[in-house]
Amino acid sequence: MATTNVYIHRELENVIKEAIEYFSVISITGPRQSGKSTLLKYLFPQFKKYSLKDVNIREFAKNDPIAFLNQTTDGMFIDEVQKIPELLEYIQGIVDDNPERKFLLSGSSNFEVLHGLCESLPGRAGVYELMPMSFGEAKKQLENKNINALLYEGLYPAVCSGKNKAKFFYPSYVKTYLEKDVRDLLHIQDQLQFLKFMKLCATRVGSLFNASEVANEVGVDSKTITRWLSVLQASYLVTLLPPYYQNISKRLVKTPKLYFNDPGLACYLLDVETERQLDRDKMRGALFENYIVMEVIKHRLNQGLEGGVFFYRDSNQNEVDILLKQEGELVAIEVKSSMTYNTSFEKTLKKIDQCVEIPVKHKVIIYNGDFENTTGKIKLINYRHIDEIF
Numbered sequence: 001m002a003t004t005n006v007y008i009h010r011e012l013e014n015v016i017k018e019a020i021e022y023f024s025v026i027s028i029t030g031p032r033q034s035g036k037s038t039l040l041k042y043l044f045p046q047f048k049k050y051s052l053k054d055v056n057i058r059e060f061a062k063n064d065p066i067a068f069l070n071q072t073t074d075g076m077f078i079d080e081v082q083k084i085p086e087l088l089e090y091i092q093g094i095v096d097d098n099p100e101r102k103f104l105l106s107g108s109s110n111f112e113v114l115h116g117l118c119e120s121l122p123g124r125a126g127v128y129e130l131m132p133m134s135f136g137e138a139k140k141q142l143e144n145k146n147i148n149a150l151l152y153e154g155l156y157p158a159v160c161s162g163k164n165k166a167k168f169f170y171p172s173y174v175k176t177y178l179e180k181d182v183r184d185l186l187h188i189q190d191q192l193q194f195l196k197f198m199k200l201c202a203t204r205v206g207s208l209f210n211a212s213e214v215a216n217e218v219g220v221d222s223k224t225i226t227r228w229l230s231v232l233q234a235s236y237l238v239t240l241l242p243p244y245y246q247n248i249s250k251r252l253v254k255t256p257k258l259y260f261n262d263p264g265l266a267c268y269l270l271d272v273e274t275e276r277q278l279d280r281d282k283m284r285g286a287l288f289e290n291y292i293v294m295e296v297i298k299h300r301l302n303q304g305l306e307g308g309v310f311f312y313r314d315s316n317q318n319e320v321d322i323l324l325k326q327e328g329e330l331v332a333i334e335v336k337s338s339m340t341y342n343t344s345f346e347k348t349l350k351k352i353d354q355c356v357e358i359p360v361k362h363k364v365i366i367y368n369g370d371f372e373n374t375t376g377k378i379k380l381i382n383y384r385h386i387d388e389i390f
Helices: 013-019 036-043 055-063 065-069 087-097 110-120 147-153 166-186 191-202 211-218 222-234 263-269 276-280 284-302 383-389
Strands: 025-029 048-051 076-079 103-107 125-129 238-241 257-260 309-313 319-326 329-335 360-367 378-382
Touching: 013 025, 013 036, 013 125, 025 036, 036 048, 036 076, 036 103, 048 055, 055 065, 065 087, 087 103, 147 263, 147 276, 147 284, 166 191, 166 222, 166 263, 191 211, 191 222, 191 257, 191 263, 211 222, 222 238, 238 284, 238 309, 257 263, 257 284, 263 284, 276 284, 284 309, 284 319, 284 329, 284 383, 360 383, 378 383
Parallel strands: 025 103, 025 125, 048 076, 076 103, 329 360, 360 378
Antiparallel strands: 238 257, 309 319, 319 329
16 A cells, blocks of 8 residues: 655755745756655745646736736745746846745756746855655665665655555656657657657666767767757756866766666666566666766755766776765765675776875775675775765
């Protein structure tokens, strides 16, 4: 039986509670179903909520924006604000005249929302991204699940809380995405072709993204693939992890790696039908790496921080999966899906100090095994304890 009315606390809560004291407008963007509306309703139950998904509310807001925005002065929460981005100009006028007025905005596409905020509300809005849940946030719900179950089910709140199951959630999620977001953002008529593109992206999890290569398989030009990829990013389905190349004297890779923002979605697009299937699936290692990379990125975003996460690869085949930049120092992280430790895991970590110009504070191997060692020069940590590296 599905669990109902379970609120799982989000790490971003503390940042937002502090930011509302300094900004007239708080905006949260992120993928569909990541819990944006739930989070804001929990933190600010006194704010009157208006969802622009509702046709009647949307028409009112479009036809008479001033009357719409002045329905209450006690705090206003506008959900799916990207549907009427011109509202931001009116909000600017209101908060300029009365800085005590407060607005909460949420949306699932960062094209219109972030562009509008930059144009209309510079310095007046705190803008944050809410991804699917981190392991730390949903530890109570996930502590009894093995890594295969975690990867297959993913970390969307509806699945973590038991309100839905992965086998039902992801097919519906992708169908809704194709029929609404893709249609609205790209005006694509051939949804099957775009779905093929998404599936090919899933086969490239943890790999350098080559637009020309994907274009040949999909049957479109590379410019189209680049445009489609930007839509996957704008709607928070994928993240491109940039390479670290501060030291320009070295021959370093300058192409980003592709990761999905949720491993459950990637599993669905890879036609993984059960968690047991992952035991023999060739993509399991890449999916595990995807999970760890996104945990590191989520940690940054949940602190209200952007960027600071890279990978390292040079022409001499030296590679480190993750470089996390914190307070002017680096944490070098190698990711292995194996349950058994091997000394070869340490190969590039031992060299990384000579490869980068910034001090390396910690070197860490995150893997699927139970044995841990946090006292040596290279820490060995089970994936469930990833919070210990931050």
